[in-house]
Amino acid sequence: MNTFRHGIHPKAQKFFAADRSIRIMPPPATVYIPVAQHLGKPAVPLVNPGDCVRRGQKIAAAAGAVSADIFASVSGCVKAVEDRATLTGKCRHIVIENDYKYDTVSFAALDNPSRQDILSRVADCGIVGMGGAGFPTVVKLDHKTSVDTFIINGAECEPYLTCDYRVMLEKADEFLDGALLLAEATGVRHATIALEANKKDAADLISAKIASGKLNAEVVVVKTKYPQGAEKQLIYAVSGRKVPPGKLPASVGCIVSNVQTAYAAHLAVRKGQPLYERCMTVSGDGIAEPANLNVAVGTLYSDVIEFCGGAKDDTVKLISGGPMMGITAASADISVTKTTSGLLLMTAESAFVGAPGPCINCAKCAKACPMRLMPMYIDGCILHGDVQGAIKYGAKNCIECGCCAYVCPAKRPLVQSIRLAKKKIKEAGK
DSSP states (O other): OBOOSSOBOOOOOGGGTTTOOEEEOOOOSEEEEESOOSSSSOOEEOOOTTOEEOBTOEEEEOOSSSOOOEEOSSOEEEEEEEEEEOSSSEEEEEEEEEOSOOOBOOOOOOSSOOHHHHHHHHHHTTOBOTTTTOOBHHHHHSOSSOOOEEEEEEOOOSSSOOHHHHHHHHSHHHHHHHHHHHHHHHTOOOEEEEEEGGGHHHHHHHHHHHHHHTOSEEEEEEOOOBTTTSHHHHHHHHHOOOOOTTOOGGGGTEEEEEHHHHHHHHIIIIIOOOSOEEEEEEESTTBSSOEEEEEETTOBHHHHHHHTTOBOTTEEEEEESOTTTOEEOSOSOOBOOTTOOEEEEEETTTSOOSOOOOOOOOOHHHHHOTTOOOHHHHHHHHHTTOHHHHHHTTGGGOOOOOHHHHHOTTOOOHHHHHHHHHHHHHHTTO
16 A cells, blocks of 8 residues: 555544534634744734724735735734734734624635636635645745646544544535645646545545546545655655655655645635634543534634533643644643644643653664654754754754654653754754
């Protein structure tokens, strides 16, 4: 079966939410919308305190080519434009008091769009990669190189997360339409939809839709393994092509997009709806009612947790995203963004909260690494301030998948060490 070399097989833990249909979470009384929800420069606020806004109204403008517009997820009054905490620091947030009228503005629907129409609409609606990185989608689609393969990443290999799976099951027609719109925008006009083998029902459903509609798409089933959904690993599994270090997928003729990015493209083109809401998974043994939710951007994690019945008393960790590549949140006073795929609440039984031990030189991290790096050496180098050594052992090529930390018997924070190494390398201008 199609796959890549190395990797790991963590417990899937999909059972918490896989069978739970998508629910619509009503927007809360106040939303806190960050202007940095994408890779690149933060958007520039267009509104001031006291302004009245409509749902779908542009409230922050992209700051350059690698940026994205931001839209109001509710109608109401702007209470503040202020700095607030995010997962990785602080940024400006536009605080809107919900008037519960949901007065909405949208673009005109497009029935027979050209490639340029799709590219323009994707940009105008602020669509970014919704699998985690948040790269502005129009920049990826409007490539300058020769591309012959367009892949939709339906692997969803992170444990616990099931929101993409539910979108494929419940919104199959809309998702497929969005996938073909994105394929058209790349100039490829054919979509390859890659799903892990543990999503057979979704693969069968989508294959049947493709066959019945004679759509220019195909389903490729790949092995259930982590990180099968990592961009470079998925490209190798599907096409056999290797993306060179420091290069983008387009360098080997491939473009990869996410399930929910495709669904957002459908909404943008066919309904004129900007990206101001998304489906996310709320899971783990620390949440009362696991769920897959359609949530307004700017909703606080605390509101999401309350909607799902609250956290259990023995919850010790809150993770934004999946357990492998997600980021531990210091508090629940942080906003859902375009890239928030999940919110995990973990008890001490399922989350490690102890102190790491010293490296025992077992090399398990190297054996698991899908990029064939030596994480233990990068960790050692950066702890001793050896930036050049970290470069030598490939810190810049790390995809931060977390395989190394998962298999480490000493529970060393290897991913954090490599992130620090990347930061030090950047500061050194190397």
